[in-house]
Amino acid sequence: MAIDTLPKTTGTGRGRPKQPPLRAARKAGGRLWLRLAVALLLVIEVYPLIWMFLTSLKSNGDYLDNSTWSLPTTWEWGNYTEAWTTGNIGLYVKNSLLAVVPALALILLLGTAAGFALQIMVWKGRGLTLLVFLAGMMIPPQMILLPLFTLYFQTGLSGTLWPLILTYTGTGLPLTVFMMATYYRTVPRELLEAATVAGAGILRAFWTISLPVVRNALLTVGLVQFFFIWNDLLIALTFTNSQDLRTIQVGLLNFTGDFGATQYGPLFAAICINVFGTLLIYLFLNQKVMKGLTSGAVKG
Numbered sequence: 001m002a003i004d005t006l007p008k009t010t011g012t013g014r015g016r017p018k019q020p021p022l023r024a025a026r027k028a029g030g031r032l033w034l035r036l037a038v039a040l041l042l043v044i045e046v047y048p049l050i051w052m053f054l055t056s057l058k059s060n061g062d063y064l065d066n067s068t069w070s071l072p073t074t075w076e077w078g079n080y081t082e083a084w085t086t087g088n089i090g091l092y093v094k095n096s097l098l099a100v101v102p103a104l105a106l107i108l109l110l111g112t113a114a115g116f117a118l119q120i121m122v123w124k125g126r127g128l129t130l131l132v133f134l135a136g137m138m139i140p141p142q143m144i145l146l147p148l149f150t151l152y153f154q155t156g157l158s159g160t161l162w163p164l165i166l167t168y169t170g171t172g173l174p175l176t177v178f179m180m181a182t183y184y185r186t187v188p189r190e191l192l193e194a195a196t197v198a199g200a201g202i203l204r205a206f207w208t209i210s211l212p213v214v215r216n217a218l219l220t221v222g223l224v225q226f227f228f229i230w231n232d233l234l235i236a237l238t239f240t241n242s243q244d245l246r247t248i249q250v251g252l253l254n255f256t257g258d259f260g261a262t263q264y265g266p267l268f269a270a271i272c273i274n275v276f277g278t279l280l281i282y283l284f285l286n287q288k289v290m291k292g293l294t295s296g297a298v299k300g
Helices: 021-055 060-065 078-085 089-119 126-136 142-154 162-184 189-197 202-213 215-230 234-239 248-253 264-295
Strands: none
Touching: 021 264, 060 264, 078 089, 078 264, 089 126, 089 162, 089 202, 089 215, 089 248, 089 264, 126 162, 142 162, 142 234, 162 215, 162 234, 189 202, 202 215, 215 264, 234 248, 248 264
């Protein structure tokens, strides 16, 4: 009579042997430490946001007289209204949008076209041109501010938002061109060859074939460049010579309330408007970027 040596199966029909108690305990301990580390990182990231929001609801006397970590004695929701009106945060947000949106559109359009020309088209000197764009990434912005300021003053562009738009476009193009040229390497050449056989020219292949394929990269690069430009202080502080042209970052730096005194409640309310607004944009677009990058451009 043969002896059955197969392991005992459970009700599910699986004959997987049980793990030793020591190994199971180690695995459970590793998961516990991982969860504790994630919880600690979450507290480090979230607690400053909560503290900033609670501080935005304090009165000026409450902020100066009580402990920094104390809760508001009175919840001053009017700080947000005062920040938007008296602190001119609404004007600063408008100026930031007027400078960021055109610059971002130019960066994406010119950067995508340059990446297509450098990676897809075959022409003499494209390798050297790509190196020139890479060299542009190594130039510190501080070195070009004074020559640009002189140039904008001589051309009569000072006193407008055009210096910000042009400077943001110029400083954002090198990284965008490099990233788009790298992404174009993954574009299947069969798509462009089929379009060429069908009679499509360069412009049609760029607009109707390549742009839909690289839309995920456009969204990713646009998100990165948006936060670079929106959070800029150095360039905006150099080229905004009046209060009517201040962007959100320069406005927060020079935030004052009535009679020129700093009102800490409205100041933190203005910071919350800036931080939580951009945070919502990031959370919304980040999911779209991750889904788009993992879905792939060509489905078999």
